[in-house]
Each structure stands twice: as structure tokens, then as C-alpha cells.
Amino acid sequence: MTEQLQTVMEHIQAADAIVIGASNGLSISEGIHIFAENEDFARHFGEFRAQHGFRCIIQGCFHPYPSEAQKWAFFSRMHQYFLRDKAPSQVMQDLYDLVKDKNHFVLTSNIDAHFHLAGFDPSRLFEIEGNCRSMQCAVACHDRLYPGDDVLSELAQSVQDGKIPEELLPKCPECGGPMKVHIEIDRLFLKGSEWNERKRGFSDFIERVSGKKIVFLELGVGARNQLIKAPLMRIAECEPNASYICFNRGAEVYIPREIESKAIGVDGDIAQALRQLAAMLPA
Numbered sequence: 001m002t003e004q005l006q007t008v009m010e011h012i013q014a015a016d017a018i019v020i021g022a023s024n025g026l027s028i029s030e031g032i033h034i035f036a037e038n039e040d041f042a043r044h045f046g047e048f049r050a051q052h053g054f055r056c057i058i059q060g061c062f063h064p065y066p067s068e069a070q071k072w073a074f075f076s077r078m079h080q081y082f083l084r085d086k087a088p089s090q091v092m093q094d095l096y097d098l099v100k101d102k103n104h105f106v107l108t109s110n111i112d113a114h115f116h117l118a119g120f121d122p123s124r125l126f127e128i129e130g131n132c133r134s135m136q137c138a139v140a141c142h143d144r145l146y147p148g149d150d151v152l153s154e155l156a157q158s159v160q161d162g163k164i165p166e167e168l169l170p171k172c173p174e175c176g177g178p179m180k181v182h183i184e185i186d187r188l189f190l191k192g193s194e195w196n197e198r199k200r201g202f203s204d205f206i207e208r209v210s211g212k213k214i215v216f217l218e219l220g221v222g223a224r225n226q227l228i229k230a231p232l233m234r235i236a237e238c239e240p241n242a243s244y245i246c247f248n249r250g251a252e253v254y255i256p257r258e259i260e261s262k263a264i265g266v267d268g269d270i271a272q273a274l275r276q277l278a279a280m281l282p283a
């Protein structure tokens with residue numbers, strides 16, 4: 001892998017622009033697996049499993065909670081779990097170090113807000129499916145996102161018997177109804193002005209850097225992913241000076257024939273690959 005990573009590093013250092021496309025596999029390399037029924041889930045969400053029967057974080061996100069008090073108990077715990085240390089993982093630090101001095105943009109479906117935590121500028125970040133730290137009206141009665149860190153931290157401290165006390169439940173300032181965390185779990189996910197601004201930020205970025213040396217870093221995105229992988233590969237295919245680096249494991253390192261000539265597949269542990277790349281940075 002080392003020789004291949006040296007080539008990747010040469011591409012990164014010569015790049016005029018870097019586009020990061022990241023999905024679940026990047027979180028897994030940090031030790032967070034929202035689809036897994038594992039020890040970590042049992043340790044941090046065991047009582048929710050006992051109470052509601054779901055077996056992983058993503059099921060907890062989609063669970064039809066019998067009450068708002070129970071819903072917020074879970075979402076505040078999830079917020080605490082994702083952001084509990086308030087420090088970025090080595091994986092995210094390495095990724096940030098690799099691109100921070102370059103013109104870059106991030107496209108991700110990860111909801112853990114770990115790009116924020118690592119220091120990425122929110123204006124260079126499009127979290128397509130939202131994140132665990134923002135809130136919206138549950139029925140999207142108005143177009144506004146609310147910062148949720150303080151509220152969610154307070155809620156997480158107040159859980160008793162799997163419930164939040166009624167008087168602490170977040171209420172929509174406009175309609176007085178329930179709120180929810182801004183992650184895409186149903187069709188009421190708010191794709192409002194802020195979401196569209198980020199979406200436009202991405203297309204503006206691509207327009208500005210078109211024709212230049214663009215390096216795509218695809219991190220832990222499934223082979224058949226249509227949300228991130230397919231659109232990024234289409235852009236790379238059209239861009240004459242693009243290179244496309246796909247970090248994943250085994251069969252998930254998928255590179256279609258159309259971009260074969262400008263692509264590198266890095267097969268293996270993403271955390272290790274990023275560690276090695278970051279170690280090649282000039283001190």
C-alpha cells in the first residue's frame with residue numbers, strides 16, 4: 001500500500017482543489033458503526049434496546065417512538081454519543097490535515113457532525129442527510145434550522161426511565177408543535193434555504209475549479225451508492241484533469257471503466273491509509 005499511497009500523496013500535493021465524498025465507511029474507520037448491533041451499541045444504547053427492541057443506531061433513528069419524551073431520550077443520547085469527547089478522532093484529524101491548506105469541499109451522508117468537530121468550515125460542507133446537532137420543526141412548518149448542541153446536552157442529562165421530563169421537550173417556536181433532529185428519516189426532512197445553500201455551495205465549487213487539477217477522495221462509500229459516489233464519478237469523468245481516489249475494502253473498491261485511467265483504488269483500512277498519508281505531510 002505504501003508505494004500506492006505515495007502516488008496518492010503526489011496527487012494531493014499537486015491538486016488545485018480537493019473534493020471529499022464520505023459515507024458510512026469513514027465513520028466505521030473511526031469506530032462508529034450506526035448499522036451494527038455491536039458491543040458499543042449495547043454499552044451506549046442498551047436501555048433503549050431493552051425498552052424499544054431496536055438493535056442499532058440507525059434503527060433508533062427510524063423508530064416510531066410512542067412519545068416525544070422517549071424520542072428525545074434517544075436523540076439526545078445519540079448526540080452525546082457522536083460528540084461526547086468533543087475532540088476529533090485521529091482519522092478525522094488526519095483527513096483535515098491532508099486538505100486544510102487546499103481549496104476543498106466535503107460531500108457527506110454522515111450524520112455524526114464529525115467534519116464540524118475536526119475543524120472543517122461549515123461553508124465547505126454539504127451534509128446531504130443532515131446532522132445530529134441541528135433541529136427543525138417536526139412538520140417543517142417553517143424554513144429554519146436551530147442549533148441543538150445546548151438543548152440536546154441538557155436533555156441527555158435529564159433522562160429518567162428512558163424519558164425526558166415533559167417540561168423540557170423542545171417545541172417549535174412557530175407552530176408550538178414538536179421539533180426533531182435535522183436528519184433525513186422521512187419526507188418532512190427540511191430541505192430549506194440552509195440545505196439548498198450548501199447544495200449550491202457544492203455546485204458553485206465544482207464550477208469554479210472546473211478544468212483544474214481536482215482530486216476526489218472517496219472515503220468509505222458503498223460501491224452502488226447513488227447519493228455521493230455516482231455524482232462524483234460523473235464529474236470526475238468529465239473533468240480532464242481530475243484524479244479519483246477510492247478508499248474502501250475489497251469489493252467495495254469499485255471503479256467503473258469510464259474513469260479507470262484516472263482512478264486509484266486504495267484497498268484496506270481507511271484509518272491506516274489516512275495515518276500514513278498524514279505522516280508524509282511536510283512538518
Ligand SMILES: [Zn+2]
Nearest residue numbers: 137141172175
Ligand atoms: Zn412548526
